[in-house]
Amino acid sequence: MVDATLITAVGRALWGEPWKGPMAEAVRHPKSAVGDWARGRLAVPAGVWSELHALVRQRRRELKSLVPRIQRMHDDALERTVEQTRSHTV
Numbered sequence: 687m688v689d690a691t692l693i694t695a696v697g698r699a700l701w702g703e704p705w706k707g708p709m710a711e712a713v714r715h716p717k718s719a720v721g722d723w724a725r726g727r728l729a730v731p732a733g734v735w736s737e738l739h740a741l742v743r744q745r746r747r748e749l750k751s752l753v754p755r756i757q758r759m760h761d762d763a764l765e766r767t768v769e770q771t772r773s774h775t776v
Contacts, residue, residue, distance in 0.1 A: 689723060689726065689729055689730045690723065690724055690725060690726035692730075693709075693720075693723045693724055693730050693738075694724050696709075696738050696742065697709045697720075697724070699742070699745075700712075700738075700741060700742065700745060706720045706721055706724065709738075712737065712741060713734045713737045713738065715734065
C-alpha cells in the first residue's frame with residue numbers, strides 16, 4: 687500500500703488532478719496500470735520509480751530557477767506600491 691500512497695502523491699504533485707492519464711503517458715504504461723498502482727492492486731515497477739524520480743528532479747530544477755525571478759517581481763511590485771502610497775500621501 688505504500689506504493690499507492692506515494693504514486694498518488696507524486697502524480698498530484700507533478701500533474702494535479704486528474705493525474706493518471708498524464709502519468710501513464712509520461713511513463714509509457716497504460717492508464718489502467720497507473721490506476722492499479724494507485725489502488726494498491728499492483729506494485730509500481732522499479733523502472734517507473736526511476737522515471738518518476740527523474741521527472742521530480744527536473745520539476746524541482748525548473749521551480750528552483752523561478753524562485754529568484756519571482757522574488758525580483760515581488761520586490762518590484764512592492765516598491766511600486768510603496769511609491770504609489772507615498773505619492774498619494776504627500
